Amino acid sequence: MSSKTLDYDSIxxxxxxxxxxxxxxxxxxxxxxQKEGKKIVFTNVGNPxxxxxxxxxxxxxVIALCQAPFLMDDPNVGLIFPADAIARAKHYLSLTSxxxxxxxxxxxxxxxxxxxxxxxxxxxxxPSDPELIYLxxxxxxxxxxxxxxxxxxxxxxxxxxxxxxxxxxxxISLFGGSLVPYYLEESANWSLDIKxxxxxxxxxxxxxxxVRAMVIINPGNPTGQCLSESNLREILEFCISExxxxxxxxxxxxxxxxxxxxxxxxxxxLFDMGPPWSKELQLxxxxxxxxxxxxxxxQRGGYFEMTNIPPKTVDEIYKVASISLSPNVPGQxxxxxxxNPPKPGDISYLKYEQESKAVLESLRRRAHIMTDGFNSxxxxxxNFTEGAMYSFPQIRLPPRAxxxxxxxxxVPDVFYCLKxxxxxxxxxxxxxxxxxxxxxxxxRTTILPAEEDMPQIMASFxxxxxxxxxxxxxxRGYSRM
Amino acid sequence: xxxxDSISRAQQILDQIPGRATGAxxxxxxxxxxxxxxxxxxxxxxxxxxxxxxxYLTNGASPAVHMMMELxxxxxxxxxxxxxxxxxxxxxxITLHGGTLVPYYLNEASCWGLEMSELKRQTEEARSKGxxVKALVVINPGNPTGQVLSEENxxxxxxxxxxExxxxxxxxxxxxxxxxxNKKFNSFKKISRxxxxxxxxxxxxxxxxxxxxxxxxxxxxxxxxxxxxxxASVKEQIYKIASVNLCSNISGQILSxxxxxxxxxxxxxxxxxxxxxxxxxxxxxxxxxxxxxxxNSLEGFSCNKVExxxxxxxxxxxxxRAIQAxxxxxxVPDVFYARRxxxxxxxxxxxxxxxxxxxxxxxxxxTILPQENKxxxxxxxxxxxxxxxxTEFRE
Numbered sequence: 001m002s003s004k005t006l007d008y009d010s011i012x013x014x015x016x017x018x019x020x021x022x023x024x025x026x027x028x029x030x031x032x033x034q035k036e037g038k039k040i041v042f043t044n045v046g047n048p049x050x051x052x053x054x055x056x057x058x059x060x061x062v063i064a065l066c067q068a069p070f071l072m073d074d075p076n077v078g079l080i081f082p083a084d085a086i087a088r089a090k091h092y093l094s095l096t097s098x099x100x101x102x103x104x105x106x107x108x109x110x111x112x113x114x115x116x117x118x119x120x121x122x123x124x125x126x127p128s129d130p131e132l133i134y135l136x137x138x139x140x141x142x143x144x145x146x147x148x149x150x151x152x153x154x155x156x157x158x159x160x161x162x163x164x165x166x167x168x169x170x171x172i173s174l175f176g177g178s179l180v181p182y183y184l185e186e187s188a189n190w191s192l193d194i195k196x197x198x199x200x201x202x203x204x205x206x207x208x209x210x211v212r213a214m215v216i217i218n219p220g221n222p223t224g225q226c227l228s229e230s231n232l233r234e235i236l237e238f239c240i241s242e243x244x245x246x247x248x249x250x251x252x253x254x255x256x257x258x259x260x261x262x263x264x265x266x267x268x269x270l271f272d273m274g275p276p277w278s279k280e281l282q283l284x285x286x287x288x289x290x291x292x293x294x295x296x297x298x299q300r301g302g303y304f305e306m307t308n309i310p311p312k313t314v315d316e317i318y319k320v321a322s323i324s325l326s327p328n329v330p331g332q333x334x335x336x337x338x339x340n341p342p343k344p345g346d347i348s349y350l351k352y353e354q355e356s357k358a359v360l361e362s363l364r365r366r367a368h369i370m371t372d373g374f375n376s377x378x379x380x381x382x383n384f385t386e387g388a389m390y391s392f393p394q395i396r397l398p399p400r401a402x403x404x405x406x407x408x409x410x411v412p413d414v415f416y417c418l419k420x421x422x423x424x425x426x427x428x429x430x431x432x433x434x435x436x437x438x439x440x441x442x443x444r445t446t447i448l449p450a451e452e453d454m455p456q457i458m459a460s461f462x463x464x465x466x467x468x469x470x471x472x473x474x475x476r477g478y479s480r481m
Numbered sequence: 482x483x484x485x486d487s488i489s490r491a492q493q494i495l496d497q498i499p500g501r502a503t504g505a506x507x508x509x510x511x512x513x514x515x516x517x518x519x520x521x522x523x524x525x526x527x528x529x530x531x532x533x534x535x536x537y538l539t540n541g542a543s544p545a546v547h548m549m550m551e552l553x554x555x556x557x558x559x560x561x562x563x564x565x566x567x568x569x570x571x572x573x574x575i576t577l578h579g580g581t582l583v584p585y586y587l588n589e590a591s592c593w594g595l596e597m598s599e600l601k602r603q604t605e606e607a608r609s610k611g612x613x614v615k616a617l618v619v620i621n622p623g624n625p626t627g628q629v630l631s632e633e634n635x636x637x638x639x640x641x642x643x644x645e646x647x648x649x650x651x652x653x654x655x656x657x658x659x660x661x662x663n664k665k666f667n668s669f670k671k672i673s674r675x676x677x678x679x680x681x682x683x684x685x686x687x688x689x690x691x692x693x694x695x696x697x698x699x700x701x702x703x704x705x706x707x708x709x710x711x712x713a714s715v716k717e718q719i720y721k722i723a724s725v726n727l728c729s730n731i732s733g734q735i736l737s738x739x740x741x742x743x744x745x746x747x748x749x750x751x752x753x754x755x756x757x758x759x760x761x762x763x764x765x766x767x768x769x770x771x772x773x774x775x776x777n778s779l780e781g782f783s784c785n786k787v788e789x790x791x792x793x794x795x796x797x798x799x800x801x802r803a804i805q806a807x808x809x810x811x812x813v814p815d816v817f818y819a820r821r822x823x824x825x826x827x828x829x830x831x832x833x834x835x836x837x838x839x840x841x842x843x844x845x846x847x848t849i850l851p852q853e854n855k856x857x858x859x860x861x862x863x864x865x866x867x868x869x870x871x872t873e874f875r876e
Contacts, residue, residue, distance in 0.1 A: 050499060137702065
């Protein structure tokens, strides 16, 4: 009998190259400890409902009725469900050809894609074509599909911010492309300096890499920064002059915690610039139901919108989408509800508004609590979370801690995070999972733990950190970048 | 409004979900409690134990196929044995992941039988061309062909995979759709375990879906793969790839657990559930028969018995003049026929060339799914069209 095909040695090398720290070493260790009975606070992934955030009422009512339409035959249904939820459910069911159990169009139900187009138009002031909007099982699926379409071989490079959400690095590894990093400026609140972009691109090209696309994550993950309009303009001009597709990950567009830089979509800025840019720049924009104040991660609902992508390319993208038959229909309905929520005058409007505001205001407060909590530690510097769901503090580690990490065979921030986990049950993701400058260490946590638990969590962190520093510090002070 | 057992089942499921949060990302393999339920269902079905850690819940069975192709294929030197005719997810996925499809032809003359001699021949030929044959895909019941493998056949396949060191990918999504009394669905897991082969002997990937059977919940995107016989280091890689997409949709996960663990005798919903199930399956069997007979009554058509799944794959002997007309239009002959059928009768089928067929033969794939009371109308429209077509192109 020959050796088994699925020996580790004979599997696809690209698969082995993939790293996805969000559910990597720290998460696996945390899960082990949880099984052993330790109380764990999972702050490794932006998963609001897992940390106690309640689902919004209206969408759940609509989906319940869509999942079980026989409920609407019951004369008492109006006692349990508000009339607008019932009407919405009937409306969505009428858009399907056989209810939620039937495959939809591979691009998603046309009626819902129209709702998304209307939302984009309302948000940006420019019309959007539903034919160029594809619904997907979460935004990640769309990102992977686009990267697979763009990457032809290992000489094709994708500009990715550092630090980045490691879906991008994982996908680039999987598809055998080349990641071209551009560093965000930590000392300037993680802003994007256009010089860094030029530098990275030039350097990559010198190595023989064909830079094909640029990824922006706005608001940023893990860094939280919101791009200014002028920054976006610079980026668009850069992409046009360098002939790059712009991939705009805008999944956190609802999560904004400061007023100086509200969310502006890349598409809006592009169209504000007008021709020729607005007709030339190839742009793909991503959005999801997993974040915002909805946090419906488990539904797997998202979309991508294509701008200035040629019809023949769109046909190929459609072809690949069709192999999976269709995105899940409940997720599509969640998306429709998110982009077309209850309006003033609707029966459910007040409750919906109240629930949404409560979540957003609490997130804003928690962003401050966390940032302040981290900054109260003398070896920790934390930029304010302008948007998204994370805090990404820089932890300055003393040389002896770094040595201890090396001895334990761990990257320093992994070492620190494992110790933090074991001491406090707080499960974070080490900064090395997102990329960072050499010799600088971070961890990513979310701002999602319940507001009433926050002070205790930050106190717990501070206690651990101060003890860690006492253990490893010496009179010479701590390491610096 | 809702039956008492559906309420208690819902409570039970909610208790299995951390924080009862159905909107949260779950474990990347799927919610543990639901996997336990599915594992118990598999154990009850096969009579051999199933470990819930071997289960990966996915958005339908298709993403599981993609994951396996990703894992197995490093280059075009890597080959996967696929039945011809096949469900074109396999050919598409292999192409997408840069591998090579190694075809093995099912024998139409013997009811789409899978012949070991053909499998062996194709494997040897591929290897002689420098291809590393890594896996064998078997679709049972077959799509588009509808045959249900005999136990003997399955045993031969298991032995072949073990001898040749191949991963066996068992697409079993139509396991509930069997319409003949002389055949039974047996999972490849059951067959290999009953032969005494365990995890050390055979690497097996078994696929199931909520899209087919009698539930037909295609739009929910639910399914799973059960993966046994893999080393721990390889399983880590599978987990890692699954984790990049975080998890499959929760609604689909829940449905998968319900499909593998439906209401039991004594449950409040058992009778109504059973009636619904039997009604659907018996109707599918009747529809299969009606359409099969209809095709067999048409000039030039021959249709194998639909033993299972949801399709007919009748062969059409196209007159020479029809083939010439197709060529004149630059069309593949079965595409030409299917297009004419669509335009004349409004019936949408998929040309056999989309699934692969023995060279020089033409087929169309048609589902057995139009509502039973509409089938006579479908048959009459088909008949009318076909008669006119043959009149036009007959020698």
